Amino acid sequence: MGVKRRLAAFHLEVDPIACDGFGHCHELAPELVALDEWGYPIITPEPIGASDPALTSARYAVRGCPRQALRLERVKDAESRR
Amino acid sequence: MMRADDLPRLLRGTPGTPHTLDEHNSVFATTTSIPSPLEELEAAGVFGRGGAAFPTARKARLLRSQRGHHKSVIVNAMEGEPASHKDAALLSTNPHLVIDGAEILASIIGARRVVICVARNNTRVIARVTKAIHERERRRSRGVDLVLQTPPWRYVAGEESALVHWLNDNESLPQYRPQRPNILHVNGHPVLVDNAETCANVALVGRFGAEWYRALGTERHPGSTLVSVTGAVERPTVIEVAVGTPLRSVLSLANADPAPQALLLGGYGGTWISGEHLELTYDNESLASIGASVGAGVVAVLGREGCGVVETERVVRWMANESARQCGPCAFGLPAMGEDLAQMSAATRDAKLAHERLIERCAEIMGRGACHHPDGVIRLVRSALDVFAEDFAAHDRGEACVGAGSTRHFLSVPRLEHEGELIWE
Numbered sequence: 049m050g051v052k053r054r055l056a057a058f059h060l061e062v063d064p065i066a067c068d069g070f071g072h073c074h075e076l077a078p079e080l081v082a083l084d085e086w087g088y089p090i091i092t093p094e095p096i097g098a099s100d101p102a103l104t105s106a107r108y109a110v111r112g113c114p115r116q117a118l119r120l121e122r123v124k125d126a127e128s129r130r
Numbered sequence: 131m132m133r134a135d136d137l138p139r140l141l142r143g144t145p146g147t148p149h150t151l152d153e154h155n156s157v158f159a160t161t162t163s164i165p166s167p168l169e170e171l172e173a174a175g176v177f178g179r180g181g182a183a184f185p186t187a188r189k190a191r192l193l194r195s196q197r198g199h200h201k202s203v204i205v206n207a208m209e210g211e212p213a214s215h216k217d218a219a220l221l222s223t224n225p226h227l228v229i230d231g232a233e234i235l236a237s238i239i240g241a242r243r244v245v246i247c248v249a250r251n252n253t254r255v256i257a258r259v260t261k262a263i264h265e266r267e268r269r270r271s272r273g274v275d276l277v278l279q280t281p282p283w284r285y286v287a288g289e290e291s292a293l294v295h296w297l298n299d300n301e302s303l304p305q306y307r308p309q310r311p312n313i314l315h316v317n318g319h320p321v322l323v324d325n326a327e328t329c330a331n332v333a334l335v336g337r338f339g340a341e342w343y344r345a346l347g348t349e350r351h352p353g354s355t356l357v358s359v360t361g362a363v364e365r366p367t368v369i370e371v372a373v374g375t376p377l378r379s380v381l382s383l384a385n386a387d388p389a390p391q392a393l394l395l396g397g398y399g400g401t402w403i404s405g406e407h408l409e410l411t412y413d414n415e416s417l418a419s420i421g422a423s424v425g426a427g428v429v430a431v432l433g434r435e436g437c438g439v440v441e442t443e444r445v446v447r448w449m450a451n452e453s454a455r456q457c458g459p460c461a462f463g464l465p466a467m468g469e470d471l472a473q474m475s476a477a478t479r480d481a482k483l484a485h486e487r488l489i490e491r492c493a494e495i496m497g498r499g500a501c502h503h504p505d506g507v508i509r510l511v512r513s514a515l516d517v518f519a520e521d522f523a524a525h526d527r528g529e530a531c532v533g534a535g536s537t538r539h540f541l542s543v544p545r546l547e548h549e550g551e552l553i554w555e
């Protein structure tokens with residue numbers, strides 16, 4: 049959509065020290081998390097809008113990470129995806 | 131009295147024969163009384179010399195606003211860069227200047243303790259600092275506690291979160307810090323971590339005032355700075371120059387090759403620049419125009435006969451080995467980049483493929499470690515691909531240059547230790 053709203057937006061962040069690279073997050077939120085050649089998550093830099101369905105998968109990923117390495121951070125004043 | 135525009139300031143004296151406390155107090159005899167050290171520091175514009183060039187006063191102000199009766203000041207003289215010797219030179223000449231500065235910072239933030247951290251293998255510096263601490267202790271009955279700590283030497287051990295981690299738990303491993311600036315704690319108490327050279331600059335401001343201090347350097351980065359010059363030099367030296375000195379003069383002061391092929395600025399996680407840029411001045415504003423910075427004060431000179439591809443490979447392989455192996459992208463990514471570079475420097479059949487893969491890996495790994503160690507390596511690699519573009523192209527075609535075959539290397543890299551031998555404690 050062409051309209052960009054300034055709403056709360058979120059970003060998925062990984063603690064690289066805690067992460068063990070088994071890649072559950074990629075299975076739970078494939079639209080947000082890619083894996084590098086060693087299986088560690090590469091998270092999309094795009095902020096996730098509050099109404100974006102991806103936010104639900106992001107929450108799944110946070111909850112599903114066996115090492116509790118993921119967090120959802122609120123992005124200040126960012127333009128959301130939709 | 132020391133003239134404001136005189137050099138050396140920080141290295142005044144004889145390296146290797148440190149000033150005693152009395153000598154120190156007469157050489158650096160205070161000329162002005164300073165009512166508010168923090169404001170004076172702000173006016174002087176002292177900036178950090180550990181690499182990030184952050185305004186020292188701003189950091190001190192942040193720590194001052196923290197509550198706590200057991201804050202400390204940590205003097206970081208770990209010097210993880212193999213090419214850097216400036217903190218060792220400084221502490222071997224004017225240990226009391228560094229301690230003076232740390233005490234001023236302690237009084238600003240309300241700390242009772244100053245912890246000086248020197249890498250364990252640096253026994254000479256340790257002896258000198260120990261002596262300086264004893265001299266001070268004999269003199270006075272009160273004041274801040276001075277403590278010397280000697281963590282093991284590793285490249286990342288000087289990274290401030292790793293240093294604090296060691297002071298807390300005896301492990302020289304960087305910590306994940308999602309929020310920045312973030313306040314580091316030792317035993318639950320806030321700490322201010324500043325580089326040894328930064329402390330010495332603070333001491334100069336405390337003794338002579340901001341106006342005196344600003345007589346050298348640039349508007350945005352006043353004062354003088356220590357530079358460790360290695361590579362194509364008569365012998366590796368540490369020199370002191372005014373910030374903003376032309377690179378050409380930095381080289382001639384250090385008796386370095388006056389017409390080098392390239393310079394590595396900042397350190398082993400720094401930036402290669404071509405030898406054409408000698409008209410630039412040695413300060414961050416000027417160097418930013420070509421994407422470089424003074425970083426930790428290292429200038430490594432690559433002579434015409436050297437091969438940038440080979441030198442970069444050696445440094446990257448060593449840096450990969452120095453990864454603390456906590457984060458996947460750093461632990462696996464850096465060695466993989468080293469392998470790519472090895473293919474290229476040996477000009478094997480796979481060199482071209484390795485070249486493309488290396489570029490992809492740089493983009494993939496960037497920013498994904500808990501500390502900036504991998505980012506530094508990527509900065510180094512990217513600048514090498516740019517500055518030595520022709521050489522890389524030749525290596526890709528299987529035509530390694532003459533320099534690539536020579537056994538003389540310009541950048542010194544410590545022996546690669548086996549993973550099991552690395553001591554993090």
Ligand code: SF4
Nearest residue numbers: 067068070071073113
């Ligand atoms: S699920 Fe958690 S531990 Fe596993 S790869 Fe993703 S972030 Fe890392």
Ligand code: SF4
Nearest residue numbers: 454456457460499501
């Ligand atoms: S990025 Fe590398 S050096 Fe830094 S904490 Fe992670 S593994 Fe250690």
